[in-house]
Amino acid sequence: MKKSTRVNHPPNVEVPAGNRPVVAPIYQTVKFEFESVDDTLRALSGERPGFFYLRSSNPTTRALELTLAELQGRDDCLVCASGVGAIAQTLLALTRQGDHVLCFLESYGPTRHLIRRTLARFGVSHTLLSIADLDAIERTLAGRATRLVVFESPTNPINRIADIAAITRLARAHGAMTLLDNTFAGMHQHGQYDIDFYLHSLTKFASGHGDVMGGAVIAKAELISTLRQDFSTLGGVLDPHSAFLLQRGLKTYFVRYRTQCASAQQIAEFLSTQPAVERMHYPGLADHPGHALAREQMSEFGAVVSFDLRAGAQAARRFSEALQLFAMAASLGATDSLVMPPQLLGSRDLNDEQQRRAGLAAGTVRLSIGLEDVDDLIEDIQQALTAAQVA
Numbered sequence: 001m002k003k004s005t006r007v008n009h010p011p012n013v014e015v016p017a018g019n020r021p022v023v024a025p026i027y028q029t030v031k032f033e034f035e036s037v038d039d040t041l042r043a044l045s046g047e048r049p050g051f052f053y054l055r056s057s058n059p060t061t062r063a064l065e066l067t068l069a070e071l072q073g074r075d076d077c078l079v080c081a082s083g084v085g086a087i088a089q090t091l092l093a094l095t096r097q098g099d100h101v102l103c104f105l106e107s108y109g110p111t112r113h114l115i116r117r118t119l120a121r122f123g124v125s126h127t128l129l130s131i132a133d134l135d136a137i138e139r140t141l142a143g144r145a146t147r148l149v150v151f152e153s154p155t156n157p158i159n160r161i162a163d164i165a166a167i168t169r170l171a172r173a174h175g176a177m178t179l180l181d182n183t184f185a186g187m188h189q190h191g192q193y194d195i196d197f198y199l200h201s202l203t204k205f206a207s208g209h210g211d212v213m214g215g216a217v218i219a220k221a222e223l224i225s226t227l228r229q230d231f232s233t234l235g236g237v238l239d240p241h242s243a244f245l246l247q248r249g250l251k252t253y254f255v256r257y258r259t260q261c262a263s264a265q266q267i268a269e270f271l272s273t274q275p276a277v278e279r280m281h282y283p284g285l286a287d288h289p290g291h292a293l294a295r296e297q298m299s300e301f302g303a304v305v306s307f308d309l310r311a312g313a314q315a316a317r318r319f320s321e322a323l324q325l326f327a328m329a330a331s332l333g334a335t336d337s338l339v340m341p342p343q344l345l346g347s348r349d350l351n352d353e354q355q356r357r358a359g360l361a362a363g364t365v366r367l368s369i370g371l372e373d374v375d376d377l378i379e380d381i382q383q384a385l386t387a388a389q390v391a
């Protein structure tokens, strides 16, 4: 073999039987081969197990899918290059011209865009309600054949708590499927409800370090099988190296999530004593309107703390800029704490009345609590309130 051939066919080093790697290896390969055409055809038709092409599956991404499915309490999962990719591909796979989708003011901005703009171009209509208005949800589902109810809990950014049992009961009664973006609550929560599809941005708590993007849809195997072909051809595939990093992130997921939630609780309690704060939005506080529901539905209340500064938008901007330990950046759920001032909260597609109904105020600030020492974070918040001249 000439050297130029050798470098393209390197020696194959097999791990001997009975000698396992302790950490699962990364299968950084797009292609897999079989010895014969027949075996290849049998694998492609699902008659025998095996991998063929990364866009359909790969052992590293598959291991991640099976881990996530088990965390959420379902039996199958498909991963994607981003959370929004998972939402877009799921919506495109589940809807057709003439369908109606129920969605909410209190939702992640790009999800609203996908439903209100993208799906609308393909003849899918929608109704936009407040997640707090159960009567309107019931009236809409009773009055109009609905394919999908798309919602979140706690909602982004102001942590409203959806009544998941009531919403799933109404959806089931009227023949609609449910899709819960469960990113804020995490992959171990809400599995006890009759939800058809769980969506997650893995960029947040699964990655946990703010350095990898990914998304997932989790459901019963028979529902996932209805998505598989569309996911493979829409093509927003997760790279095996990212899948490896996400699998690594999951090893510390529970320790991180619980610590971040405990710090968030302490920070919310601190902020609620501050005269500069007009209103808190953290479901772990006893006076939060969704507190009783959250206690019933959740084991932890999340690592996102939002609140309204009485002094309004410019004070919220000064406060956010004055924070030293919180990076002013998008995203959440990472080891480093982040802040979003109202100017960057991404609700520009809602008019003033819709923003008010969604619970957004001029001075709404969103904090994502990381793994820094909580006393340092509270001290930083205290100095920023002083610096913003609102304390």
Ligand SMILES: *Cc1c(COP(=O)(O)O)cnc(C)c1O
Binding pocket: 082, 083, 084, 085, 108, 152, 156, 181, 183, 184, 200, 201, 202, 203, 204, 213, 214, 215, 331
């Ligand atoms: C961040 C986020 C997404 C989108 O995820 P990406 O990985 O950034 O594409 C979707 N839903 C919620 C609730 C999020 O916070």
